[in-house]
Amino acid sequence: MSNSRTGAAAAPRMSSGTTRLRPVLRPVDTAPLPLDSIIEGDCIAALDRLPAESIDLVFADPPYNLQLGGDLQRPDQSMVDAVDDDWDKFESFAAYDAFTRDWLKAVRRVMKPDATLWVIGSYHNIFRVGATLQDLGFWLLNDVVWRKTNPMPNFRGKRFTNAHETLIWAAREQASRYTFNYEALKAGNEDVQVRSDWLIPLCTGGERLKDENGHKAHPTQKPEALLARVLLAASRPGDVVLDPFFGTGTSGAVARKLGRHFVGIERDPGYIAAARARLAAVTPVADAALLMPAEKRSEPRIAFASVVERGLLAPGAVLVDQRGRHKAVVRVDGSLMLGDIAGSIHKIGALVQGLPACNGWTFWHFSDGGALKPIDDLRAVLRKELADAEG
Amino acid sequence: MSNSRTGAAAAPRMSSGTTRLRPVLRPVDTAPLPLDSIIEGDCIAALDRLPAESIDLVFADPPYNLQLGGDLQRPDQSMVDAVDDDWDKFESFAAYDAFTRDWLKAVRRVMKPDATLWVIGSYHNIFRVGATLQDLGFWLLNDVVWRKTNPMPNFRGKRFTNAHETLIWAAREQASRYTFNYEALKAGNEDVQVRSDWLIPLCTGGERLKDENGHKAHPTQKPEALLARVLLAASRPGDVVLDPFFGTGTSGAVARKLGRHFVGIERDPGYIAAARARLAAVTPVADAALLMPAEKRSEPRIAFASVVERGLLAPGAVLVDQRGRHKAVVRVDGSLMLGDIAGSIHKIGALVQGLPACNGWTFWHFSDGGALKPIDDLRAVLRKELADAEG
DNA sequence: CACCAACATGAATCAATTG
DNA sequence: GCAATTGATTCATGTTGGT
Numbered sequence: 001m002s003n004s005r006t007g008a009a010a011a012p013r014m015s016s017g018t019t020r021l022r023p024v025l026r027p028v029d030t031a032p033l034p035l036d037s038i039i040e041g042d043c044i045a046a047l048d049r050l051p052a053e054s055i056d057l058v059f060a061d062p063p064y065n066l067q068l069g070g071d072l073q074r075p076d077q078s079m080v081d082a083v084d085d086d087w088d089k090f091e092s093f094a095a096y097d098a099f100t101r102d103w104l105k106a107v108r109r110v111m112k113p114d115a116t117l118w119v120i121g122s123y124h125n126i127f128r129v130g131a132t133l134q135d136l137g138f139w140l141l142n143d144v145v146w147r148k149t150n151p152m153p154n155f156r157g158k159r160f161t162n163a164h165e166t167l168i169w170a171a172r173e174q175a176s177r178y179t180f181n182y183e184a185l186k187a188g189n190e191d192v193q194v195r196s197d198w199l200i201p202l203c204t205g206g207e208r209l210k211d212e213n214g215h216k217a218h219p220t221q222k223p224e225a226l227l228a229r230v231l232l233a234a235s236r237p238g239d240v241v242l243d244p245f246f247g248t249g250t251s252g253a254v255a256r257k258l259g260r261h262f263v264g265i266e267r268d269p270g271y272i273a274a275a276r277a278r279l280a281a282v283t284p285v286a287d288a289a290l291l292m293p294a295e296k297r298s299e300p301r302i303a304f305a306s307v308v309e310r311g312l313l314a315p316g317a318v319l320v321d322q323r324g325r326h327k328a329v330v331r332v333d334g335s336l337m338l339g340d341i342a343g344s345i346h347k348i349g350a351l352v353q354g355l356p357a358c359n360g361w362t363f364w365h366f367s368d369g370g371a372l373k374p375i376d377d378l379r380a381v382l383r384k385e386l387a388d389a390e391g
Numbered sequence: 392m393s394n395s396r397t398g399a400a401a402a403p404r405m406s407s408g409t410t411r412l413r414p415v416l417r418p419v420d421t422a423p424l425p426l427d428s429i430i431e432g433d434c435i436a437a438l439d440r441l442p443a444e445s446i447d448l449v450f451a452d453p454p455y456n457l458q459l460g461g462d463l464q465r466p467d468q469s470m471v472d473a474v475d476d477d478w479d480k481f482e483s484f485a486a487y488d489a490f491t492r493d494w495l496k497a498v499r500r501v502m503k504p505d506a507t508l509w510v511i512g513s514y515h516n517i518f519r520v521g522a523t524l525q526d527l528g529f530w531l532l533n534d535v536v537w538r539k540t541n542p543m544p545n546f547r548g549k550r551f552t553n554a555h556e557t558l559i560w561a562a563r564e565q566a567s568r569y570t571f572n573y574e575a576l577k578a579g580n581e582d583v584q585v586r587s588d589w590l591i592p593l594c595t596g597g598e599r600l601k602d603e604n605g606h607k608a609h610p611t612q613k614p615e616a617l618l619a620r621v622l623l624a625a626s627r628p629g630d631v632v633l634d635p636f637f638g639t640g641t642s643g644a645v646a647r648k649l650g651r652h653f654v655g656i657e658r659d660p661g662y663i664a665a666a667r668a669r670l671a672a673v674t675p676v677a678d679a680a681l682l683m684p685a686e687k688r689s690e691p692r693i694a695f696a697s698v699v700e701r702g703l704l705a706p707g708a709v710l711v712d713q714r715g716r717h718k719a720v721v722r723v724d725g726s727l728m729l730g731d732i733a734g735s736i737h738k739i740g741a742l743v744q745g746l747p748a749c750n751g752w753t754f755w756h757f758s759d760g761g762a763l764k765p766i767d768d769l770r771a772v773l774r775k776e777l778a779d780a781e782g
Numbered sequence: 783c784a785c786c787a788a789c790a791t792g793a794a795t796c797a798a799t800t801g
Numbered sequence: 802g803c804a805a806t807t808g809a810t811t812c813a814t815g816t817t818g819g820t
Contacts, residue, residue, distance in 0.1 A: 093522075093525055093526060122534075123521070123531050123533065123534040123559070124531070126518070126521075126534075127517070127518045127519075127520070127521025127522045127524075127525065127559075128518075128521075128522045128525070129518070130514070130517070130518025130519075130521075130522075131518045131519045131521075131522045133518075134484055134518065134519070135484065139795080140514050140515070140795075141550050141795090141796095142514065142550050142551045142553065143513075143514035143517075143557070144551060145536050145538075145555055145588065147536075147588050149776050149777065150776075151586070153584055154584060157571075157573040157574075157577075157584070158571055158573070159532050159533050159571065160533045160535060160560075160584070160585050160586060160587045160624075161584045161585065161586045161587060162533065162587055163586035163587045163588055164536055164586075164587055164588050166534070166557075168514070168518075169551075174795085177797090177798090180549060180550065181724065182548040182549070183548075184724040184726060184733075185696070185724065186548075186735075187724070187725070187726035187733065187734055187735040187738070188694055188695055188696030188699070188724045188725025188726050188735070189694040189695075189696055189725070190692055190693075190694055190695070190735065190737070191735045191737060191738065192692070192811095192812070193544055193545060193548070193551070193552045193811075193812075194551050194552065194694075195542070195551060195552045195554035195555075196551045196552060196553055196554045196555055197536065197538050197554055197555050197588070199697075199777060200697075200700075201701075201776065224700075225697070225700040225701055228700050228723075229696075229700060232696075232723060232724045233551075258723055285706045285707065285723055286707075287706075287707055289722075289728060289731075290706045290707055290720065290721075290722045290723055290728065291706075291722075291723055293724060294722070294724065294726040294733035294734065296809095301799085301807080301808090344806080344807080346806075346807065346808075347806090350468075353468065355468045355469075356462070356464075357464065357468065357806095357807090357808085358468055358808095359468075359807085359808050359809070359810095360807090360808085361807095361808070362808090362809095454793095455793055455795095456795090457793060457794070457795060458795045459793095459794065459795060460794095460795070460796090463794060463796060464810090465791090465810080465811065466809080466810040466811055467810095467811085469790085469791090471791085471792085471794070471796095472791075472792080473793080473794060474793050474794085479793085512793095513793060513794090513795095514795085515793085515794090515795060539792085539813095540813070540814085541791095541792075541812070541813040541814055541815095542792075542812075542813085543791075543792045543793090543794070543811085543812080543813095544810090544811035544812050544813090545794080545796060545810090545811080546794085546796060546809095546810055546811055547796035547797070547809075547810055547811095548796080548809080548810055548811085549796045549797080549810095550794090550796065552811090552812080553793090553794065553796095556793080592813085592814080593791095593792055593813090593814085594792085595791075595792070595813095595814065595815065596814080596815050596816080597815090599792095607791090607792090610792095610793070611792095611793050
C-alpha cells in the first residue's frame with residue numbers, strides 16, 4: 001500500500017505498475033497530472049493528454065441532449081424535414097453512442113487498474129451509457145438511484161413524476177480491487193448497509209450558483225450531498241478525482257472539502273470562472289482523523305497451532321459447536337481430530353456440518369468453567385499479546 | 392373511442408386501423424387472439440402468429456442475463472439459492488442484444504399504435520434493453536424504480552445493497568396517445584402525483600407459489616402489488632395485456648383480478664401448469680376502482696451521515712451527553728470518533744456508558760447557541776423533508 | 783391461544799492470502 | 802499463474818415450533 005492511505009495531505013497514490021489490460025498506446029505528449037486545477041478545452045482531447053493509469057475515481061455527468069444541437073449536431077448541418085423519422089433517430093442515437101464510447105475509452109485509459117467510475121444520467125441517456133460501459137469492459141458494481149425529495153412535478157399529468165436520476169458505479173475491469181468504505185458507510189447509516197437508493201434534495205437555495213443576473217449559473221448543478229456520498233463511499237483521502245464534464249465544479253468542491261485531489265475538464269469559460277470562484281471559497285476539513293474512513297483494522301493472522309503452543313488449549317481438549325451437537329479433539333500440531341480424520345479447524349467444521357466451508361474460529365467452542373466460549377476468544381488473547389509486544 | 396372503455400366485460404378494443412408506422416409484413420397464418428389463455432412455446436414464434444396491432448399493454452419480465460460466477464454463501468454458511476436456470480444464460484452481450492431485439496420487434500408488431508410496454512430488469516440487462524427500445528423507435532415515457540422493502544443484503548460487504556429493480560415504460564412510438572390514469576392514481580395517492588419510485592415488498596409468504604416439495608415454483612416471481620400498479624396506471628378494464636415471458640402468471644392473475652384480458656406466452660410446461668392452477672383460483676373484483684394498492688409505509692430510517700451531508704452538523708463538531716460527561720467528535724462520514732475509535736452514534740454512545748446498547752439520537756447533544764439539544768432534533772428536520780417526499 | 787425464539791429466504795454479476 | 806487455504810460477512814419479513 002502507498003503511504004497516501006495514512007493521511008489526507010499525502011501525495012496521490014500512484015499506479016501499482018501492474019497492467020492487467022493489454023498495453024495501451026499512450027499519446028506522446030502527455031502532461032503531468034495537473035492536480036487541483038481545471039483544464040479548459042475539449043473533454044477527449046484533454047483526457048488524451050493526461051498520463052495513463054493516474055486517476056483513482058471518476059465522476060461524470062455527461063450531456064444527454066440526444067436530439068438537440070450543440071456538440072452532437074450532425075456533421076453536415078443538414079436540415080431534417082421529418083423530426084420523428086426513424087432514420088434520423090438512429091443517426092442521433094448513433095452519434096450519441098459514438099460520443100459516449102469516445103469519452104469512456106479516453107477515461108478508461110487514465111484510470112488506475114483499481115479505479116472506479118460513476119456516471120449520472122436520466123432515462124434519456126443512461127441506458128446507452130450503461131450498455132456502452134459493458135461493451136467496453138467496465139464491470140458494473142451497482143446502479144444507484146438518486147431519489148429527489150423535491151422533484152419538479154409533471155405539469156401535464158401525462159406521466160409519473162420524474163423523481164429520480166440514475167448513477168452507475170463501475171470498476172475499470174472485473175478484476176479490479178476497488179475502494180469501498182463499507183464499515184464507514186454502515187456506521188453512518190444506523191449500523192445498517194447502505195442501499196442502492198439514496199434520498200437527497202435537489203441543489204437549491206444558497207448552494208445553487210447564480211450569475212450576476214441572478215439566473216442559475218448551470219442548468220444541472222448537482223447537490224454537494226450527492227457527491228459527498230459518492231466520494232465517501234468509493235475514495236480515500238489523497239485520492240485523485242477526475243471529472244471530465246466539470247461544469248461549475250461540484251465534484252471539485254466536494255473533493256477539496258473532503259481532502260481529495262481533483263482534476264476537472266470543462267469547455268465553457270463561463271462555467272470555469274464560476275467553478276474557480278467557488279473552489280477558492282471551499283474550506284477543506286482540516287483534521288485528517290475526521291476524513292479517514294472508519295475501518296476495521298486488519299488484524300494479524302493467528303494460526304490455531306499457536307493457540308495450542310501457547311498452552312491456551314491443551315492437546316486432547318474437546319471442542320464442540322455452540323449447541324453441543326458436534327465434537328472434535330485438539331491435537332498437538334493444532335489440527336482437529338474427528339474419529340480418525342484429522343484436519344484444520346475450518347475443514348473439520350465444514351465436514352461435520354456437511355458444508356463446503358466453515359470459519360472454525362467462530363464455529364468451535366471450548367468449555368471455560370462451564371460456559372461455552374468460541375475459540376475466537378483465544379485468538380483475541382494472542383492478538384492482544386502481539387499488539388502489546390509491538391508497542 | 393371504442394365502447395370497451397366503459398366496462399370491464401366489454402370486448403377488447405380493436406385497432407383504430409390507422410397505421411402510423413410503415414406497413415408491417417404480417418405472417419400469413421396468424422391466429423385469432425387467444426384471450427385469457429397461455430400459449431405454450433417459443434416467445435418469438437408465438438408472437439409472430441398473433442394478429443398485428445391487437446394488444447393494449449405489454450408487460451415483459453425477460454431473462455436478466457445475470458452472469459453469476461461461483462456460489463455465494465451467507466454469513467451462516469448456508470447457500471444462496473441463486474438463479475442458475477438455463478433460460479438465463481447467454482453466450483455474450485451480442486447474443487443477449489440479438490435476443491432482446493428479436494422479441495421487442497415481435498412485440499411491437501402486435502401492439503396497437505397507442506399501446507405501451509413495460510419491461511423490468513436489473514443493472515445486468517436493463518441498459519441493453521433500454522437502448523434497444525430506443526433503437527427500435529419506442530418512445531420512453533418513464534423509468535420507474537421498484538424499491539424493495541426487504542431486499543437480500545450484500546453478504547460480503549463489497550457493494551451497496553442491491554435494493555431496487557428498474558422498469559421502463561415506453562409507448563410504441565412518439566405519436567402514441569397512450570393510456571395513463573392520472574387522476575385515479577393521484578386520487579389514490581393522497582392527491583399528489585405518483586412518483587417514479589415505488590416502494591413495494593418482495594413476493595414472499597403465502598403469495599409465493601410453491602411446488603409439491605415446498606420449493607419456490609419460479610425463481611423470480613414478481614409481487615402482485617407491482618403488477619397491479621402497472622395495470623391500474625396504464626390500462627383500462629377490458630384491455631388486452633400481453634406477457635411474452637409469462638412464467639407463473641403474475642401478470643395474468645392481476646389482469647384477471649382487475650377486469651383486463653391477458654395473453655401469456657411461456658415455454659416451460661411446469662410454469663404453465665402452475666400458472667393455470669393459479670389463474671383458476673383468481674376472483675375478479677367486481678369494482679376495479681376499489682383495488683388501488685396502498686404504498687407500503689414504514690417509519691423512515693434517517694442516517695446520521697445525512698445530517699452531516701446536509702450540513703446540519705459540520706465535521707469536527709463535538710457532541711456531548713446531556714450532563715457533559717462524555718464527548719465525541721463528528722466525522723465526515725457520519726461516524727463518531729472517541730479517541731482513535733470510530734463507530735456509529737449508537738455504538739460510541741454504548742461504549743462510553745459501558746452499556747450493550749444505546750440510542751445515539753437521544754443520548755448525544757449538540758450546542759445550539761449555548762443550549763444543549765439532542766441530535767434527534769436534527770433528525771426531525773430531515774424526517775419532515777422525507778415525509779414530503781413520500782407523500 | 784399468546785408469546786417468543788429459532789429458522790428460512792429473496793433476480794447476487796459479493797475475497798484475500800498462502801503455497 | 803493457479804490451486805488450496807483461511808476467514809469475513811446479513812436485513813426484513815414470514816414461518817415453524819416450543820413453552
